[in-house]
Structures are given as C-alpha cells and as structure tokens.
Amino acid sequence: MRKKTLKHQTFYLSLLLILVLNLAQAQEKKVAPTSQELYNEIAKMDTVLFDAFNVKDMAKFKPLFTEDLEWYQDNGGLLSYQTVFSNFEKMFNNENKLTRQLVKGSLEVHPIKDFGAIEIATHQFRHMENGKEEVGTFKFVAIWKKIDNQWKVSRMISYDH
16 A cells, blocks of 8 residues: 555656646746847837927827827826827927937837837926926837838827826
8 A cells, every 4th residue: 555655646746746847837938039120110219209299290290100099098098099189289289398208228129929019118208387397207108010111109008197
C-alpha cells in the first residue's frame, strides 16, 4: 500500500509541477514590440496634431481625425465627431491662448496589428485666466489608425482631470 501511495504522490507532484509551469508561461506578457520607426511616426504625428491645435489651424487639425471618431472623457463621457469639433471651433475662437505640450519622457507607443498604434502619454494645457497662467496636466490614450499611408486618430481617451 505504501508503494502505491508513493507512486500516487509522485504522479500528483509531477502533475502539479506541469500545471504550475503552464500557468507561469500563460501569465508571461506577450507584448508586441514597438519599432523605433513606429515610435518616431507617432511622436511626429503627435507634434503635427498639436502644432495645429496650438495655432488654432482647424484646416490642418480636423483632417487628423477619422470621421467615426469617438472621444471619451472621464468628466464629459462619450463625445461624437460633431460634438468634438463643435467644441474645438468654440475653443479656437476663444481668446485665452490655450496651448498644449507633451510632458517630456511620458510618451509610450504600442502597435495594433493590421490597424495602427496606441499612444499613451501625459500632456499639459496652459492658458491665461484672470491675468494668471493656469496649467492642467492630464493623461490620454490615442488610437491612431493608418489609412492609405496617413495616420489619423480614431479614438481618444482623456482622463485624470
């Protein structure tokens, strides 16, 4: 009887070891690597997008978004393309000189297979209010879609307001 028990214990121990090894492999991150080329392209597109924003150039700014744009904001909910650009029109006509700057060292870029890329970063918005400079620092996630060799934002998540 003791021999049978030892045999069973060895079997169960082997089975447990196999399960633990498989679980460890299943929990490994399988992150798609970001090429330097992709990182540079998205960093450049971030600059193009917000250079147009900072000078209030709607003709350059608006085409950098897909028409099925979904904009998620923690305090504002889900905004449609029409609502987003109606808000930008009002903002661009405002005299408060709102500008945006990417926080240095915060940019992350991750590929999305057969679609585009994810941009994750922190940015600061500055404007004058009552003679005093106001600065807000926020986090965002942009989903960039590559369409006919052109990058466009299809989803934006703005949070941590």
